Amino acid sequence: MSDKVKEYSNGEITVVWKAELCQHSKKCFTGLSSVFDPKARPWINISGADSETIAAQVDQCPSGALSWYKNKT
C-alpha cells in the first residue's frame, strides 16, 4: 500500500482515500463537513457521522479517490 492511501475505520466501515486520485472537487466536505475537513489532520473524522451517512457521501466522490468497505465482523 502506498503511503498516499489512507484508511479510516469506525469499526463498522472503513473509508479509503487515495490522495493521487483526488480532484479537489470539494464535494465531500461541502456535502458532509462534520466528517471531511481538509484543514484538519487527519482530514477525515470517521466519528463525525453514522456509517450510512458517510458511505452515501463517499459514493458521491466523482474521482474515485474515496471508497469504503464494510468491516468484517
Ligand code: SF4
Ligand atoms: S469528493 Fe473526492 S475528489 Fe472531491 S475533494 Fe473529496 S475526495 Fe477529492
